Amino acid sequence: MRVAILGAGVIGSAIAYYLALRGIGALIIERTGVACAASGKSGGFLARDWCRGQAQEALAEFSFDLHTDLAAGFGDAYGYRRVDTFAAATSERRARAPRAGGAPAAWMDGTYALQQLGDTNSTAQLHPARFTETLLDAACDQGARLHKGTVEEIVTQAGKVSAVMVDGKRIAVDRVVVAMGPWSVLAAQWLPLPAVYGLKGYSIVLRPTAPLPAHALFLDHEDEAGETHAPELITRADGDVYVCGFSDTAALPLSPADVSVDDQACDRLAEMAAGVSSRLQGASVVARQACYRPICEDAMPLIGAIPDTEGAYVATGHNCWGMLNAPGTGYAVAELITQADTTVPMVSALGPARLGTLRFA
Template identity: 30%
Template sequence: MEEDAGVIVVGGGVIGCAIAYHLARCGVPVTVVERGELAGEASGAAAGMLAPLAEAHAPGPFLDLCLASLSLFPSLAAELEAVTGIGIGYERTGILRVALSAEDEDALRERYRWQKGTGLPLEWLGGDMARELEPALSPRVRCAVLSPDEGQVDPQRLTMALAGAARAHGAHLLLSTPVAGILRRGRRVLGVRLPSGLLRGGHVVVAAGPWTGRLLRGLGLYLATPPRRGQMLAYHARPVRHIVWGPDGYLVPKAGGVTYAGATVESVGFRRRTTALGLRRLARMARGLVPALGHAEVASAWAGLRPGSPDGLPIIGPVPGWEGLTVATGHFRNGILLAPITGRLVAQRICGEGTDLPLGPFSPARFLD
């Protein structure tokens, strides 16, 4: 195989598919190359929360990125369903952030002070008011902050819808196709090497999650994208209507009468498996927030490998000193939330347009000499 594939996106997770969708929607020829199946790694293991106020710890570029992406979901959900017929399960379920101790309450109150300036509606609730809203909450809940505009999607359906819409706009998808390396002439990227031969393209976007760093090493680039394992539980019970976020984890009510409990954060390399210790910790967290879950049947348990970065922020943008090479990785547990804005910004940059937000704070240049 030796042909011009246009822009080659390496990785068929939610980030890669979002980039492909935005490029194809603008008429750019694009090919997604995925070593396994769509949403086969972190995207398929995610809880699907859209929770910018949980992930950003202070005002700044990362919070701006999260809020901008959240604002894109209503129109994106409608667009994807119109093109593909796939509903992505977008819901403003709201998030209830709770405190169980005096220390938790102080931290929650401090976050509430600065988060009131984000433009999202927030309401401070005492413990009794929180239990009026969610009667299954533990009597230990001292107070809570209700954020009604945050919510969730179905991460697998979102990824499939992005891929389907990209294909409808002319994109090509190569699944079960590992990339053995990136082709170059000097510092000009020319395509990728596949088991079947060479696939040439004018631009390569590496959106391969924690495997991004491995691919770039073949070019002499050393970009750390360490895997962060996250274990999850699902219960055959749905005792809450809102997402409940506590000091040690969260509960996400899902369709079909189940509730997800997550998630661990572990640096264990590429070992994607659950552990008895990790699942015990999740079960303890779940019943600490909602005691009824201590008697609920466990439906399933799983783990995923989320892409980290040295400073905890995403790595998005062109690689300095190289022509035709962009990376989009390091989203950690925010890949679902940040997929729309990442796809949009990367497409704008490749097409030579001005970007809606500056990419400088997320540039790979901050890690590459």
């Protein structure tokens, strides 16, 4: 079976990995670079039960458990660790005062109203780019191949997938998986697919002089003008601290290489982080970045066979939980591809049929 996976973000890489475990060496076609987009710039935060009550609940719980198994198998390749997770408030309108209470998060000395949201049973964290690369490398060790190029068309013949056009060249395939994150919307030109949008967000990576405990922090931040923001701050196993926050309505550029970074937004994130902890004041900023997360109309992932087109599948729309849900998505898509006529219960409510099809004029 000749399978092409379009996009080498965390979703495409996870699908390649689980296909390889079933003896199928897929061709992964990537335009810009492995984990060059959201999959390399996300927080890498994982929570087992934060999707309760949503259509992705079973996928999230299954994925969280697969993450545990994967980390046990890959060792410390991508800094996976369990974390304690907190919510807290910060304000630019209040005088900074040391927070009483000390442990368990004494280093967050600029915050107030600290609450624990999760512990090491239910929350974890990993380095997103290294995780994506690890899955893809493992897939390639077992027969998958990475092909650098831009997908320009999916070709069908008599209702079946027959080829993909990549940089003007035809590559014959029997199965295709659209996993181009927010750029999956391009595939709606060739196949009956629902709309996928991209929401831009900024993040920075800080390097403090001494490592901080294994914590994730979800903030309610009030700025000088009284506006509120919801930045997130995650300490990593390598000692760095990831901070993300502001979103932006800027349109998705055609190429991931053209995503622009707003220095002002990144400076604001660094200021906010310095307000959280005196241990982050003076930390060097080692990355300033921006990326787009893929979102469907109902904010749930889009995973399953594409209607009316034999051999075509989609896996995108993972919104703010793509790192969490990548293993379950990879597992489910591999199952759908290799077991014809099967259904995978944890993704059966996430298929394209639930949403209207986008039509290009």
